[in-house]
Amino acid sequence: QVQLVESGGGLVQAGGSLRLSCAASGSNFRPYTMGWYRQAPGRQRELVAAVATNGNTNYADSVKGRFTVSRDNAKNTVYLQMNSLKPEDTAVYYCYAITPPALSPDWGQGTQVTVSS
Numbered sequence: 368q369v370q371l372v373e374s375g376g377g378l379v380q381a382g383g384s385l386r387l388s389c390a391a392s393g394s395n396f397r398p399y400t401m402g403w404y405r406q407a408p409g410r411q412r413e414l415v416a417a418v419a420t421n422g423n424t425n426y427a428d429s430v431k432g433r434f435t436v437s438r439d440n441a442k443n444t445v446y447l448q449m450n451s452l453k454p455e456d457t458a459v460y461y462c463y464a465i466t467p468p469a470l471s472p473d474w475g476q477g478t479q480v481t482v483s484s
Contacts, residue, residue, distance in 0.1 A: 368393055369398075369466050370391070371389050371462050371474065372390050372392075372476075373387060373461075374388050375388050376478030378482075379482055380482070381483065384450045389444065390442065391445075391464045397443060400417055400464070401418060401445035401464045402414070402416055403416055403460055404460070405456075406458055407459075412461070415447070418437060422438075433450050434450070435447070435448040457482050459478065461477045
């Protein structure tokens with residue numbers, strides 16, 4: 368079973384930056400896709416950003432130009448650099464990874480990001 372351990376959340380003022388990290392372990396295979404979802408109170412979980420093994424990325428429209436997702440394949444680690452943070456970015460951020468042979472994602476425990484105005 369794949370374990371995902373996140374770090375890097377916290378409290379920051381609007382306009383500030385945070386960097387999230389998520390390391391995957393427990394599998395002999397490299398994840399196909401790694402990325403981040405977030406869930407704010409009273410809202411559904413939404414995709415923030417994802418990155419494939421070949422480096423292709425996908426972003427939610429609301430974070431394009433402000434967030435950057437990247438991965439270190441040697442470390443099976445995915446990062447989310449968040450700049451120009453806004454109060455509406457406040458949420459619990461969940462790392463995920465889709466690792467062969469599984470077709471469904473494994474999830475991290477979540478890390479709180481709070482942006483004050």
